[in-house]
Amino acid sequence: MISITILGSGNVAQNLFEAFIKIEAIHLVQVVGRNTDAFHYVQGKAGIATYDTELKPADIYVLAISDDAIKEVSDKLSVNGLVVHTSGAVPLSHLGKHQRIGVFYPLQTFTAGQIISFDEIPVCIEANTEEDLQRLEQLGKLISSRVQRLDSQKRKALHVSAVFVNNFANFMYTLGEQICSENDIDFSLLTPLITETANKIKLMPPSQAQTGPARRGDQKTLHAHLALLKNKDQRKIYTLLSNSLKAMYTAQNPNEKNQ
Amino acid sequence: MISITILGSGNVAQNLFEAFIKIEAIHLVQVVGRNTDAFHYVQGKAGIATYDTELKPADIYVLAISDDAIKEVSDKLSVNGLVVHTSGAVPLSHLGKHQRIGVFYPLQTFTAGQIISFDEIPVCIEANTEEDLQRLEQLGKLISSRVQRLDSQKRKALHVSAVFVNNFANFMYTLGEQICSENDIDFSLLTPLITETANKIKLMPPSQAQTGPARRGDQKTLHAHLALLKNKDQRKIYTLLSNSLKAMYTAQNPNEKNQ
Numbered sequence: 001m002i003s004i005t006i007l008g009s010g011n012v013a014q015n016l017f018e019a020f021i022k023i024e025a026i027h028l029v030q031v032v033g034r035n036t037d038a039f040h041y042v043q044g045k046a047g048i049a050t051y052d053t054e055l056k057p058a059d060i061y062v063l064a065i066s067d068d069a070i071k072e073v074s075d076k077l078s079v080n081g082l083v084v085h086t087s088g089a090v091p092l093s094h095l096g097k098h099q100r101i102g103v104f105y106p107l108q109t110f111t112a113g114q115i116i117s118f119d120e121i122p123v124c125i126e127a128n129t130e131e132d133l134q135r136l137e138q139l140g141k142l143i144s145s146r147v148q149r150l151d152s153q154k155r156k157a158l159h160v161s162a163v164f165v166n167n168f169a170n171f172m173y174t175l176g177e178q179i180c181s182e183n184d185i186d187f188s189l190l191t192p193l194i195t196e197t198a199n200k201i202k203l204m205p206p207s208q209a210q211t212g213p214a215r216r217g218d219q220k221t222l223h224a225h226l227a228l229l230k231n232k233d234q235r236k237i238y239t240l241l242s243n244s245l246k247a248m249y250t251a252q253n254p255n256e257k258n259q
Numbered sequence: 260m261i262s263i264t265i266l267g268s269g270n271v272a273q274n275l276f277e278a279f280i281k282i283e284a285i286h287l288v289q290v291v292g293r294n295t296d297a298f299h300y301v302q303g304k305a306g307i308a309t310y311d312t313e314l315k316p317a318d319i320y321v322l323a324i325s326d327d328a329i330k331e332v333s334d335k336l337s338v339n340g341l342v343v344h345t346s347g348a349v350p351l352s353h354l355g356k357h358q359r360i361g362v363f364y365p366l367q368t369f370t371a372g373q374i375i376s377f378d379e380i381p382v383c384i385e386a387n388t389e390e391d392l393q394r395l396e397q398l399g400k401l402i403s404s405r406v407q408r409l410d411s412q413k414r415k416a417l418h419v420s421a422v423f424v425n426n427f428a429n430f431m432y433t434l435g436e437q438i439c440s441e442n443d444i445d446f447s448l449l450t451p452l453i454t455e456t457a458n459k460i461k462l463m464p465p466s467q468a469q470t471g472p473a474r475r476g477d478q479k480t481l482h483a484h485l486a487l488l489k490n491k492d493q494r495k496i497y498t499l500l501s502n503s504l505k506a507m508y509t510a511q512n513p514n515e516k517n518q
């Protein structure tokens with residue numbers, strides 16, 4: 001049996017709560033938040049506390065709170081046991097006040113009010129002793145089929161990659177939405193294309209799946225597209241991404257005919 | 260019964276062939292290509308011809324060939340009947356040699372050797388008479404649940420949007436793959452995140468789903484990420500997209516606290 005207390009009441013905290021509560025081998029001791037009104041989802045299945053109260057003993061304290069708050073909350077926390085945060089970007093050292101520290105980073109995007117299955121979500125773990133690493137591995141495997149040890153440096157690099165494939169890919173969808181709206185076109189026409197593009201990476205590396213006018217070096221279409229874009233940021237982004245894309249594939253295949 | 264001849268032997272041509280061949284109300288007259296060796300998939304289910312031979316009569320001739328080749332092939336084609344192309348970017352006028360012309364543009368990304376279901380794929384149609392529009396609508400509805408009339412100008416804008424949500428989103432995946440590879444991280448850790456990001460647009464507009472350090476105006480993380488990126492193009496793209504993203508949300512919510 002592993003006993004756990006979750007600090008935080010946002011999307012990650014709530015999703016972890018729902019994942020942990022299903023597992024018999026996990027005892028959820030308390031959930032802790034500034035505003036206990038947020039804990040409507042707890043429904044008596046765990047204790048509820050605020051940061052000002054003394055917390056009950058637990059094996060692992062999970063700080064599922066915003067990056068900026070981790071150091072401050074950790075510094076004020078007086079507990080024994082393993083203290084971990086759930087952030088992709090914050091180094092292990094921000095928990096430095098405590099002796100036994102670690103990271104339990106579920107690599108996924110969480111949406112307010114949406115509970116998702118942890119089964120397929122990679123959980124990246126880090127700790128400062130092999131024993132605690134094994135403990136986090138054990139906890140991770142209870143909710144996910146994929147647990148990966150990653151040190152702070154690699155986790156940071158993974159987090160930057162996640163910004164590209166999640167935040168920036170979503171921004172590309174937003175720009176597509178914007179162009180559709182400017183031209184009175186229903187954006188939902190693009191839904192199947194977006195789904196298929198994302199699904200393709202399960203079949204082949206994205207570098208091999210690349211298509212489009214820039215990939216083909218099709219200058220005529222590139223110029224026609226730029227002429228159609230009236231928004232300055234759209235034009236800047238179209239130009240930079242097309243040039244960078246072209247350069248990547250020209251560098252890889254200098255003798256390839258660009259069509 | 261609609262009789263159809265497909266010109267071309269690439270991914271779009273093959274996918275249309277497989278979709279049409281299943282429909283009883285469609286008679287596939289011929290498939291036409293430069294190199295008839297490519298028509299291994301036809302298996303006697305339609306006639307095979309080259310561009311040099313005289314084609315048999317058909318109701319609709321579908322030019323499923325590369326954008327650059329459309330005008331040239333159309334100009335050499337001597338047929339009666341409706342001549343359509345399948346491109347998002349080429350204007351209707353490139354088929355100008357013929358009297359009855361149109362567009363039959365399936366909005367999807369096709370992969371060599373992969374046959375996908377047309378059911379959910381929007382087919383965008385255009386023609387120069389109402390009668391031919393109705394004929395293309397009829398054909399589209401035989402293979403897809405979504406047929407959309409779009410003139411050349413709107414189709415072009417839709418095609419630019421498709422470049423953003425497909426080509427550029429995939430390029431974001433490629434940059435993520437590159438950063439993972441540079442840091443010896445398994446890119447497949449990001450697969451569930453990519454899938455979930457794409458699926459989110461079915462629940463809410465991407466402009467509402469936006470997350471990440473740039474969205475939050477989290478300068479500390481932005482600087483830490485830039486320090487980690489060693490590749491010049493990665494840095495340029497990270498900076499431009501972050502700034503443009505920040506500006507978009509600051510402009511929308513000038514009083515919002517950027518956290």
